[in-house]
Amino acid sequence: MRRAPTQKRSRDRVENILKAACELISASGSDTMKMGELAEKAGVSIGSLYQYFPDKASIIHALAERYNEESQHCLDEALADVTTQSGLIAAFDQLIDTYYDLFLAEPVICDIWTGTQADKTLRDMELEVSRANAQSLVRTILRLRDNDGDGATFAARCLLIMYTGEATMRLAISVPASEGREIISSYKRMMGRELSEMLQV
Template identity: 55%
Template sequence: MEEKAAARPEQVAIASPRRSPSQQRSRERVERMLAAASTLIAEQGSDAMRMGEVAERAGVSIGSLYQFFPDKRAIVWALAERYTAESQACIAAALKGVGDKDDLKRAFSELVDIYHRLFLAEPVMRDIWSGTQADKALRELELADSRANAEFLVAVLKRLRPDADPIELETTAFLVWQMGEAAMRLAISVDRAEGDRLVAAYKRMALRELVGG
């Protein structure tokens, strides 16, 4: 069992393609850069965004920008890391107090609704994740995120279903989260009414697998 745990993909570090700031002033400058990039992506998409535009919008020199972000991909990666960390914190908090199946149904349903609203409200988030198929590293980051989120869910399922096969629980939880990513992308690619129906259908299917209804 210990060997299996050591080999889990979610525990493998994925190297970030950017330099992390160590001083407060540098961190504040990086925050301005990311805020500028986020605004530009919302306005025109990441493909059209240019490094010079980010530097100008952030009020920094192009050299300062390149000091922390060697290319546009590094900026997109940093924003993806941020959304990933925020989503994991939200999921962990929501699932922490789950004590029975009804709690799980309610918490999971609320999390899916929150995630759907985020995709609808945040064009940056949509733009980032729409590019995961084309960027192998971002795809790996997304998979690591799904595995980490699945671990939160597995911890709950093991309490609620102590007699279930733990490998089956891990597989189900990972598949549920990964399918959730796909469901969100599909939901925002169609009109709102159909998207809402797709999200509702995903919740029903996922909950049947997790708690039997």
């Protein structure tokens, strides 16, 4: 963002802009969204829109950051109460299913993440999110192992799990639903074996 909102009125204006952007993207995709159209839908002047978002890419990035924060919160919450190997794998499987259903239900998320590879900023953001999520997974694994294990090795393996998960989601939502479900199931089976191996003391 060009200007971070500090007052409630400004924060409300930004929220309204992002809400309008979501509606436009859901209707016809981000490629066709125009800044003038967004300003009109959000009920703000084009000058006010540019005060906060200098271009369309900055709006996409703001929405991506929001979804990333939500996904990290969901992951941390799901892992917080895990106490067993089977519990971790069950929680991981549930998260993958939840993310896949969310991607299918939210056109905005699909729009953002199918275009990730074409935008270096979004690619870098995805990697950082994968690293943060991987660290949450590492902490859980080490907790279940009573801190017995190589955290650095686990970190690399968990990063692979998380980053591959993002790529799996993009593939799964780009094919017919029946094929997508099988891709998700295969990913869960493969990662379940990887998690089980890391949990062996």
